[in-house]
Amino acid sequence: SSGINAEWPLRxxxxxxxxxxxxxxxxxxxxxxxxxxxxxxxxEQQATLEMWAARKEPKANAKPDENEKTILHIExxxxxxxxxxxxxxxxxxxxxxxxxxxxxxxxxKKLMHTWTAAHNKGVAKVxxxxxxxxxMLSCGMDSKIKLWEVYGKRRCIRTxxxxxxxxx
Numbered sequence: 075s076s077g078i079n080a081e082w083p084l085r086x087x088x089x090x091x092x093x094x095x096x097x098x099x100x101x102x103x104x105x106x107x108x109x110x111x112x113x114x115x116x117x118e119q120q121a122t123l124e125m126w127a128a129r130k131e132p133k134a135n136a137k138p139d140e141n142e143k144t145i146l147h148i149e150x151x152x153x154x155x156x157x158x159x160x161x162x163x164x165x166x167x168x169x170x171x172x173x174x175x176x177x178x179x180x181x182x183k184k185l186m187h188t189w190t191a192a193h194n195k196g197v198a199k200v201x202x203x204x205x206x207x208x209x210m211l212s213c214g215m216d217s218k219i220k221l222w223e224v225y226g227k228r229r230c231i232r233t234x235x236x237x238x239x240x241x242x
Contacts, residue, residue, distance in 0.1 A: 089104070090102070141238075142235070142236030143236060144232060144234050145233045145235070146231070146232050147232060147233065148229070148231055148232075159209075159223075160209070162203075162206040163225055163226060166225050170205075170206040171206070189212075189222060189228065192212060192214070192220060192230070193212065193214030193215070193218060194216040195214060195216040196214065197212050197215070198214065198215055198240060198241060198242045199211075199212070199213040200212050200213075201213075203224075208223070208224050208225055209223065209224060209231070210222040210223075213241035214240070214241060215240040215241075216240070217236075217240055217241060218233055218234065218235045218237075219234040219237075219241055220232070220233050220234075221234075
């Protein structure tokens with residue numbers, strides 16, 4: 075038994091070429107004789123794709139949802155040097171750009187800060203900004219998402235509203 079299933083006949087491949095000629099040698103990567111090298115959707119599939127694309131195009135008279143809105147709670151999105159609030163701060167006692175983990179990492183033994191006036195209902199999830207953790211997103215049961223500063227003034231930067239139900 076050679077391990078080859080008799081129900082699956084081998085397809086004939088092109089000539090592999092001469093291994094001593096590296097420019098023309100195709101080796102086991104040679105295509106099959108009947109292999110189609112360019113593929114794409116059939117005419118029927120293309121018609122279906124175009125129909126779906128036409129459905130997804132925004133309608134000319136479509137209006138955005140009136141409930142969707144964002145509120146900026148800070149006066150300016152850039153500081154005096156032109157840096158956005160999304161850029162991690164540099165003037166703090168923690169190096170947020172360090173790639174190495176800290177030597178000591180521990181949970182605080184006392185309450186460090188409480189964010190007040192956060193959500194009208196409970197908070198479902200809190201996520202820190204990736205890599206630096208200088209911003210925090212809170213998802214509330216009041217159908218709002220809030221963006222907070224972790225360092226500095228620890229204030230609410232922006233509120234996103236518009237979900238019909240709680241944000242989880």
